[in-house]
Amino acid sequence: MAETLQPIKAILSDIDGTLLNKNRVLSPLTVEAIKKVRNLYNIPFILISARMPKAITHLATQLEITDPIIAYNGGLIFHNSEKKEVVQNLTISTDVAYDVYSFLKDTDVHISLFREDEWFVETEDYWAKREINNTRVTPEFAPVEKTLEKWARHGFGVHKIMCMGDAHVVGELEHFMRREHVGNANAYRSKDTYLEITPMGTNKALAMHKVLDALGVDAANAAAFGDNYNDVEMLREVGYGVAMGNSPEKVKKAANVVALHHKEDGLAHELIRLFNL
Template sequence: MQKINAICTDIDGTLLNGDRVLSPRLLQAIAKLPKDFPIILASSRMPDAMRHLQQDMGRLGEPLICYNGGFVIHDEQEEVVHDTPILLEHCEALVDIARGTEIHVSLYQGEKWYEPEMDYWAQREARNTRVEPTVKQLDQVLEMWKSGMKGAHKVMCMGAAEEIELFYRQAEQHLGSALHLYRSKDTYIEIAPKTISKASALALLLERKFGIGMDEVMAFGDNYNDMEMLQAVGLGVAMGNAREEVKSIADRVTLSNKEDGVAVMIEVLLLA
């Protein structure tokens, strides 16, 4: 097997356990790895929803692949490595599709997260990510972005499964050629440009910052947006709780996130 010189891992359903935290076993395994061994977090999350996990691991400052690859940053060098937002006109179209429904739309751009109100959905997301949003009407946010002609790095829609299904069909019909609409749950849709992915972001980051090939990376994931990354690296590992489609393309399947699946693979392959 190719020597592993870096780890790239998804967060939710992968790195975090059933309590949505990093387990003691995982933290111990990571602590035994050399400090110059890259551990790269790749998620649909915004930067601040990832930094506290880096801090827990003693890895603050390492690069972050945010918004499924749309925003890649390296805090240690205060550098934006890659930046691909959704076009402003597409953001406006998504907000328009949600008008007149009960669907809650969130807008993310770089370090900012905008919510129209702190309702059930916004409070739930704040609890899960440990980040507080900026409360601002969506039309005001879009108007503010017009001056810089900048769109969102992520649009997230949350609501009842029936309305989310209807929104998904409409958005896919009108914007599906340009946008990837990813359904992490039947009540969530996460939207990003089709031109980016965790895999493309990781390849760019490795080339620019580490001089490491994709074949030297062990990657972990559990869902559809991890599949391209797992296929592109030297060792793609699906979690025991991963969707069957993800397991089918992985090189290995580990235990579930609730059973310390990431820690187990680090112990077996890197610390034995």
């Protein structure tokens, strides 16, 4: 293992823009590097993402990893086993989701609703097709009001609301959420045209600490890979933070090292260098 500040005893990785290549799949080099690290060093490799569980578990299967999975940026943490025992389950109330719907119902902004492994959209529009292509998951189709009524009736909360469309309207929704629901949900602008709404208390760094504590690993002995603003705290709080070459400058400044672009298998090359593979 190459010299680092502390011995690495666990690795966490974001998925989109980090783990996957330009075709949004795992490259053969990435699969080989991760398997080698796990086999040679017996180090947990933890996938951490805003994605829903089944958009993550198929990647874990390809990588042959059984470590805990952090979905919805920490809204849902579960053991990657047959029973999928839940470690953390945070949700947004359906009342908040109704407010989001009411704000957007007279606009063309797309709304996706997520709960556990359920993903509901109203139609297979441009935005739904993009997400289907990105995640390899197909949604169910139903009116937003009907979905929320069903979940409210069963006492279910919402793990994530994704709103995609005109940047100006998305920006207005972001301001609305900060004004009306600052204590009820997090609103994160992953792109100008994307607003991801997640439960209070969801934060990659907090989720990371919860999982590392359960594994008995100090954050100083962990490495983390990420590429976007929601990775910044995680990269700062581990012993070895790696920002991808495609990251914004703020993310790069939060890391110990900047890897190659994700389209150039930056994660794999950094693992090869770091562990002398």
